[in-house]
Amino acid sequence: xxxxxxxxxxxxxxxxxxxxxxxxxxxxxxxxxxxxxxxxxxxxxxxxxxxxxxxxxxxxxxxxxxxxxxxxxxxxxxxxxxxxxxxxxxxxxxxxxxxxxxxxxxxxxxxxxxxxxxxxxxxxxxxxxxxxxxxxxxxxxxxxxxxxxxxxxx
Amino acid sequence: xxxxxxxxxxxxxxxxxxxxxxxxxxxxxxxxxxxxxxxxxxxxxxxxxxxxxxxxxxxxxxxxxxxxxxxxxxxxxxxxxxxxxxxxxxxxxxxxxxxxxxxxxxxxxxxxxxxxxxxxxxxxxxxxxxxxxxxxxxxxxxxxxxxxxxxxxx
DNA sequence: ATAAATCGTTTGTGGTACGTCAATCATTAC
DNA sequence: GTAATGATTGACGTACCACAAACGATTTAT
Numbered sequence: 001x002x003x004x005x006x007x008x009x010x011x012x013x014x015x016x017x018x019x020x021x022x023x024x025x026x027x028x029x030x031x032x033x034x035x036x037x038x039x040x041x042x043x044x045x046x047x048x049x050x051x052x053x054x055x056x057x058x059x060x061x062x063x064x065x066x067x068x069x070x071x072x073x074x075x076x077x078x079x080x081x082x083x084x085x086x087x088x089x090x091x092x093x094x095x096x097x098x099x100x101x102x103x104x105x106x107x108x109x110x111x112x113x114x115x116x117x118x119x120x121x122x123x124x125x126x127x128x129x130x131x132x133x134x135x136x137x138x139x140x141x142x143x144x145x146x147x148x149x150x151x152x153x154x
Numbered sequence: 155x156x157x158x159x160x161x162x163x164x165x166x167x168x169x170x171x172x173x174x175x176x177x178x179x180x181x182x183x184x185x186x187x188x189x190x191x192x193x194x195x196x197x198x199x200x201x202x203x204x205x206x207x208x209x210x211x212x213x214x215x216x217x218x219x220x221x222x223x224x225x226x227x228x229x230x231x232x233x234x235x236x237x238x239x240x241x242x243x244x245x246x247x248x249x250x251x252x253x254x255x256x257x258x259x260x261x262x263x264x265x266x267x268x269x270x271x272x273x274x275x276x277x278x279x280x281x282x283x284x285x286x287x288x289x290x291x292x293x294x295x296x297x298x299x300x301x302x303x304x305x306x307x308x
Numbered sequence: 309a310t311a312a313a314t315c316g317t318t319t320g321t322g323g324t325a326c327g328t329c330a331a332t333c334a335t336t337a338c
Numbered sequence: 339g340t341a342a343t344g345a346t347t348g349a350c351g352t353a354c355c356a357c358a359a360a361c362g363a364t365t366t367a368t
Contacts, residue, residue, distance in 0.1 A: 010263070011266040011270075012266070012289055013269045013289075014288055016179075017292035018179045019176045019180050020296060021295060022174070022176020022177060025169040025170075025176075026173050029169055039325090040169075043169070043173075044174045047167075047170040048174075057344080058345085064174070065177075066327085067328070068344085069329085070326075070328090072345070072347080076346095092336070093334090093335060094335045094336065094344045095335095096344080109165065112165040113165060115169050122295065124295075125295050125297070125298030133291065134288070134291045135166055135167075137287065137291075138175060138288075139166075140280060141175060141276065141288075210316095212316070220355080221357090222317075223317090224356085226317070246365085247363075247365095248315055248317085248363055249316065249317090250317075
């Protein structure tokens with residue numbers, strides 16, 4: 001018999017593709033973002049802040065899925081550039097509330113503009129509509145990983 | 155005037171989201187793939203080989219967008235596990251042609267099965283149809299980055 | 309045929325970013 | 339006052355990427 005025994009339809013995982021394309025974006029993005037004084041990781045953080053709104057520091061760590069320890073250095077860099085600011089939470093003064101500044105929002109827009117060439121290269125096979133769809137799906141998946149609104153818990 | 159000067163519609167880049175989700179897949183995937191003796195990077199390589207077919211070593215390096223130097227170690231690991239094999243090219247016998255073995259194809263399938271839980275977690279917000287769409291878009295973008303067929307040139 | 313040149317692969321090294329762990333300081337809760 | 343939580347700092351190990359050089363096999367020229 002040429003028919004395989006019990007095997008169902010072939011499985012196709014997005015994980016390796018996401019890994020690969022994400023890496024490409026990071027690599028190409030580095031060169032483009034460097035003149036702005038940013039690294040890809042900074043951009044991810046700023047994007048998260050814009051989409052999800054202000055956030056407790058440790059909640060942000062959860063949303064970014066990174067160790068709070070590691071986030072500290074990142075926020076230090078962003079804060080020294082006046083892109084974000086840390087305010088003490090009125091309720092619990094131990095906590096820091098991270099908020100994006102006007103300068104941060106502006107630079108984020110500028111950075112996104114600078115990424116146009118990168119996306120054009122990597123998503124060359126996709127037309128405008130498909131890119132829109134892709135963004136919507138990524139956005140949906142990302143936002144669901146941590147509810148944007150209060151985000152005291154993730 | 156409250157209206158902003160010349161600014162068009164807000165730009166939304168997929169790059170940071172791809173970066174972030176890709177990193178998540180890599181992180182979560184590590185734990186799941188470790189028992190199989192694989193790392194995420196291995197899976198990307200195997201996936202590429204399956205989608206694009208056999209490939210010259212340097213062509214594969216181009217497709218993976220990594221330095222040929224670094225690819226050597228990766229292939230060594232895969233070859234020691236009998237997942238791929240290096241054959242001399244009949245035309246130019248200096249070149250190595252990288253081919254996935256039956257064992258490799260089998261383990262790849264097994265690994266993809268193991269990634270089910272990871273994708274369920276990260277793409278929780280997407281239903282089956284949306285995941286299908288996402289995969290198709292990622293697949294399209296990836297395959298176009300380097301023509302699968304001869305791949306002597308990329 | 310033999311020698312030179314070419315191409316691909318391999319080995320080795322250094323630098324960078326990242327993630328994890330342990331310890332310290334400030335603030336709050338019991 | 340003592341314990342618990344949040345943020346911070348520091349040190350350590352790891353993975354990754356890029357550069358330089360050596361090696362081997364193969365092709366081209368003579």
